[in-house]
Amino acid sequence: xxxxxxxxxxxxxxxxxxxxxxxxxxxxxxxxxxxxxxxxxxxxxxxxxxxxxxxxxxxxxxxxxxxxxxxxxxxxxxxxxxxxxxxxxxxxxxxxx
Numbered sequence: 001x002x003x004x005x006x007x008x009x010x011x012x013x014x015x016x017x018x019x020x021x022x023x024x025x026x027x028x029x030x031x032x033x034x035x036x037x038x039x040x041x042x043x044x045x046x047x048x049x050x051x052x053x054x055x056x057x058x059x060x061x062x063x064x065x066x067x068x069x070x071x072x073x074x075x076x077x078x079x080x081x082x083x084x085x086x087x088x089x090x091x092x093x094x095x096x097x
Contacts, residue, residue, distance in 0.1 A: 002083050003050045004040040005072040007057050009065030019064055023057035030056075033084045040071075044084040047076070 007023040009016050024041055027034050030053045033044040041057075043050050054072065062068050077083065 001047055001050060002042055002044050002075040003072060004042040005054055006040050007061050008069040009061050010067040010069055012065045019061050022060045026057045026060045027053055035084060
């Protein structure tokens with residue numbers, strides 16, 4: 001499955017980049033395929049392992065913020081792997097036609 005999520009610490013002022021970096025650090029340490037862009041971090045794996053990483057990312061931010069907002073979107077396709085890159089590659093090929 002693919003999960004695109006964002007963790008936003010609330011009540012800590014205007015600059016949240018350092019705290020968001022702590023959440024991304026957790027994702028990267030997980031060893032699961034992942035990609036971070038300006039809005040979301042996307043991670044690929046099995047349901048339980050992906051959701052555990054999302055929880056760990058929230059847990060990394062929570063001690064530093066009185067409130068944490070999580071936005072999450074999931075693409076559940078049992079048996080499919082490599083979707084993190086193959087979906088983008090498909091679009092890039094279509095754009096070249």
